[in-house]
Amino acid sequence: MSPSDADASAADAGADASAAAGASAPARGSIRLEGIRKTFRRVRGAGEHTALDGIDLEIPGGSIFGVIGRSGAGKSTLLRTINLLAVPDSGRLVIDGEAVDGSRRSEVAGLRRRTSMIFQHFSLLASKTVWENVALPLKLAGVPTAEIDRRVADLVSLVGLADLAHAFPASLSGGQKQRVAIARALVHDPEILLSDEATSALDPETTRSILELIRRINRERGVTVVLITHEMSVVESVADAIAIVDAGRIIEQGPTWRIFSAPRHPVTAELVRSARHDSRSDIEASVAQLPPRAAHRYVARFDGTTPVDLGALAADARVLAGSIRPVQGHSQGYAVFESAAAAADVAERAARLGVVIEALDPPAPARA
Numbered sequence: 001m002s003p004s005d006a007d008a009s010a011a012d013a014g015a016d017a018s019a020a021a022g023a024s025a026p027a028r029g030s031i032r033l034e035g036i037r038k039t040f041r042r043v044r045g046a047g048e049h050t051a052l053d054g055i056d057l058e059i060p061g062g063s064i065f066g067v068i069g070r071s072g073a074g075k076s077t078l079l080r081t082i083n084l085l086a087v088p089d090s091g092r093l094v095i096d097g098e099a100v101d102g103s104r105r106s107e108v109a110g111l112r113r114r115t116s117m118i119f120q121h122f123s124l125l126a127s128k129t130v131w132e133n134v135a136l137p138l139k140l141a142g143v144p145t146a147e148i149d150r151r152v153a154d155l156v157s158l159v160g161l162a163d164l165a166h167a168f169p170a171s172l173s174g175g176q177k178q179r180v181a182i183a184r185a186l187v188h189d190p191e192i193l194l195s196d197e198a199t200s201a202l203d204p205e206t207t208r209s210i211l212e213l214i215r216r217i218n219r220e221r222g223v224t225v226v227l228i229t230h231e232m233s234v235v236e237s238v239a240d241a242i243a244i245v246d247a248g249r250i251i252e253q254g255p256t257w258r259i260f261s262a263p264r265h266p267v268t269a270e271l272v273r274s275a276r277h278d279s280r281s282d283i284e285a286s287v288a289q290l291p292p293r294a295a296h297r298y299v300a301r302f303d304g305t306t307p308v309d310l311g312a313l314a315a316d317a318r319v320l321a322g323s324i325r326p327v328q329g330h331s332q333g334y335a336v337f338e339s340a341a342a343a344a345d346v347a348e349r350a351a352r353l354g355v356v357i358e359a360l361d362p363p364a365p366a367r368a
């Protein structure tokens with residue numbers, strides 16, 4: 001990606017996430033990383049490993065921002081610089097417009113209260129009930145009992161565990177444990193929730209319900225959410241904007257629907273393809289067992305900016321398979337159809353309508 005592409009997509013990401021947060025959203029929970037660099041001494045051998053290599057990122061307050069990348073790309077380190085669990089070698093962290101450099105202990109303590117974190121492993125105390133796990137940080141902070149009771153009751157009910165308030169972690173499912181961890185993360189009314197692979201240990205349905213909860217917390221309480229994941233499907237369903245990290249650099253960022261419809265970097269394209277299972281060979285395999293009923297087969301791909309009208313591509317279009325889903329209100333996906341229309345005619349109409357078309361090889365007709 002050229003620097004101008006990077007600038008354009010950074011502007012895209014900021015603009016779209018700002019829109020999602022609402023034009024009059026307060027700056028509460030806004031995050032800016034400027035030229036962040038972080039190196040680690042190599043565990044074996046000499047020298048250093050650059051985990052973050054000049055990260056510039058702007059996350060509007062009140063948005064949900066996804067950071068995605070392959071294993072070892074630098075996602076956790078990036079997330080941990082936001083609460084200074086990882087102290088950058090150089091660069092600036094700016095929260096709500098104010099630089100935070102971690103030079104004063106009180107400043108770091110304040111930052112940690114404003115930025116809560118949830119993890120893949122829930123870190124609950126086995127000997128304490130749901131209620132007691134959530135109450136513990138408030139007790140340690142010396143909050144009066146009546147206030148603790150009020151806040152814990154509110155949070156336990158927010159995460160849907162009012163009936164299990166007196167259960168112990170051992171009797172809870174993974175999803176319920178993550179709900180307790182989320183309630184505990186909210187006790188100090190944070191501006192920012194950092195999610196480090198919080199759904200990676202959960203099955204797809206539980207993942208969906210936890211992501212719905214995170215979205216509700218974001219919308220109802222105005223909490224900025226930064227979530228890191230290696231799963232595109234996680235960011236697809238909740239994030240307003242995404243940054244893709246590779247080898248310690250941001251290689252692409254933008255509104256979620258744009259990243260999915262038109263990835264600009266090959267690594268992003270690969271991540272999108274693997275999440276969607278919609279490569280040409282995947283699609284060809286999915287319709288291979290359907291006997292051909294017309295001379296040609298095509299895949300029409302929709303990027304969410306063009307209304308879907310297969311009839312305008314080929315009057316006799318007969319749909320064989322497809323997958324179309326909304327991402328931030330943009331219908332994206334593909335449809336496989338058969339038609340007698342020649343490839344050149346369909347391609348010409350597709351170009352006029354702004355639809356991407358690929359011609360597939362129809363399977364050979366079965367021998368009689």
Ligand SMILES: Nc1ncnc2c1ncn2[C@@H]1O[C@H](COP(=O)(O)OP(=O)(O)OP(=O)(O)O)[C@@H](O)[C@H]1O
Nearest residue numbers: 040041051069070071072073074075076077078230
């Ligand atoms: N404390 C540390 N000491 C030494 N090297 C580290 C440390 N933390 C991270 N690294 C290295 O920095 C690089 C980035 O690590 P990081 O955990 O941020 O990546 P990641 O994208 O979150 O990976 P994963 O998805 O596998 O968790 C990796 O090469 C990792 O080995």
